[in-house]
Amino acid sequence: MVSITVFKGTKDGSIKQSKTEKAELSGDQVLLKVTASGLCGTDLHYRHADMVLGHEGVGVVEEVGPQAKYMKKGDRVGWGYEHDCCGHCQQCLTGMETFCPERAMYGFADLDQGSFAHHAVWREAFLFKIPDDLSDEAAAPLQCGGATVFNALHLFNTKPTETVGIMGVGGLGHLAIQFAAKMGCRVIVLSGSDKKKDEAMRLGAHEFVATKGAKELKVSAPLDRLLVTTSVQPQWDLLMPIMAPGATIFPLSVAEGNFEIPYMPLLLSGLRIQGSLVASRYVQQRMLDFAALHKIAPIVEKFPMTEEGITDAMEKLDKGDMRYRAVLVPQ
Ligand SMILES: NC(=O)c1ccc[n+]([C@@H]2O[C@H](COP(=O)([O-])OP(=O)(O)OC[C@H]3O[C@@H](n4cnc5c(N)ncnc54)[C@H](OP(=O)(O)O)[C@@H]3O)[C@@H](O)[C@H]2O)c1
Ligand SMILES: [Zn+2]
Numbered sequence: 001m002v003s004i005t006v007f008k009g010t011k012d013g014s015i016k017q018s019k020t021e022k023a024e025l026s027g028d029q030v031l032l033k034v035t036a037s038g039l040c041g042t043d044l045h046y047r048h049a050d051m052v053l054g055h056e057g058v059g060v061v062e063e064v065g066p067q068a069k070y071m072k073k074g075d076r077v078g079w080g081y082e083h084d085c086c087g088h089c090q091q092c093l094t095g096m097e098t099f100c101p102e103r104a105m106y107g108f109a110d111l112d113q114g115s116f117a118h119h120a121v122w123r124e125a126f127l128f129k130i131p132d133d134l135s136d137e138a139a140a141p142l143q144c145g146g147a148t149v150f151n152a153l154h155l156f157n158t159k160p161t162e163t164v165g166i167m168g169v170g171g172l173g174h175l176a177i178q179f180a181a182k183m184g185c186r187v188i189v190l191s192g193s194d195k196k197k198d199e200a201m202r203l204g205a206h207e208f209v210a211t212k213g214a215k216e217l218k219v220s221a222p223l224d225r226l227l228v229t230t231s232v233q234p235q236w237d238l239l240m241p242i243m244a245p246g247a248t249i250f251p252l253s254v255a256e257g258n259f260e261i262p263y264m265p266l267l268l269s270g271l272r273i274q275g276s277l278v279a280s281r282y283v284q285q286r287m288l289d290f291a292a293l294h295k296i297a298p299i300v301e302k303f304p305m306t307e308e309g310i311t312d313a314m315e316k317l318d319k320g321d322m323r324y325r326a327v328l329v330p331q
């Protein structure tokens with residue numbers, strides 16, 4: 001039995017330190033010592049839930065279960081949104097396990113542990129070895145934020161000749177700019193104001209458009225694909241005229257309400273809307289290798305992993321002041 005320190009959401013939104021008891025390791029379970037955790041926009045949605053928060057974890061293997069084969073003590077590993085799946089259904093067999101009917105995911109399963117913790121116990125099969133070229137702090141935000149935007153680009157076959165729009169320069173968006181640029185695309189960034197222009201251009205954007213208050217958007221080339229990474233749904237009617245015929249829109253935001261877009265432009269331009277959720281393990285490992293090779297890393301602000309540190313980080317993220325991903329470091 002191990003007793004691990006964890007940090008939970010509560011009804012009133014305050015962050016509470018607590019303890020979780022874990023039995024002896026069984027099967028391919030692995031005990032990790034957490035060394036870094038990203039703070040994703042999705043964690044804000046669970047702040048009022050009675051569960052351990054965090055799903056962008058990196059740690060070091062401390063102990064392996066009786067059937068673990070690929071990990072050993074001392075390995076640096078990460079994990080993200082999905083903790084388990086059935087391994088037998090059509091989705092699992094085709095590498096689409098994030099849509100397995102029996103998936104175990106953040107917010108729905110294993111609520112007694114997460115990456116806002118000093119330790120965690122996960123199945124080896126859902127852990128990713130971290131390439132040597134990525135530090136723990138750089139690798140943590142890649143586990144959900146990086147995986148999500150890379151998946152939208154990679155799984156749906158982005159070509160280097162495409163013009164890719166990235167809307168929202170936050171945790172996801174600032175990684176999406178880097179991935180799309182390194183894939184060889186023309187990258188056009190859409191952001192609320194001009195505040196993040198210089199940083200976006202440094203990260204590889206070719207063009208930057210401020211959207212707030214605009215009646216019409218002007219871009220040098222219509223978008224073949226648009227990744228929407230804003231924390232709320234955008235004004236869809238503003239975006240329709242800048243989409244290329246046959247383009248795909250990826251609404252990645254986790255947001256309330258219905259998805260409503262102007263209907264006829266969808267038909268007349270043959271647009272596609274593609275839902276996308278984090279990444280399968282295959283895509284996630286490819287993403288880590290791609291990031292290490294091309295020196296793609298998040299820009300992070302570090303906070304102590306304490307009740308106060310997590311609260312401060314969440315408030316900064318909520319206010320829109322984070323540049324660009326908080327990383328919590330256990331004390
Ligand atoms: N589909 C998935 O699998 C998946 C995975 C992870 C996260 N998500 C979701 O993706 C979204 C982004 O996550 P994140 O971690 O990147 O969050 P984030 O760091 O807060 O970034 C969101 C960005 O949205 C823009 N924004 C903020 N407030 C806004 C407002 N009131 N109106 C319009 N735009 C606003 C800002 O960009 P600008 O300043 O550039 O405008 C901000 O940087 C969240 O909704 C999250 O839950 C989805
Ligand atoms: Zn996330």
Ligand SMILES: [Zn+2]
Binds near residue numbers: 092
């Ligand atoms: Zn399955």
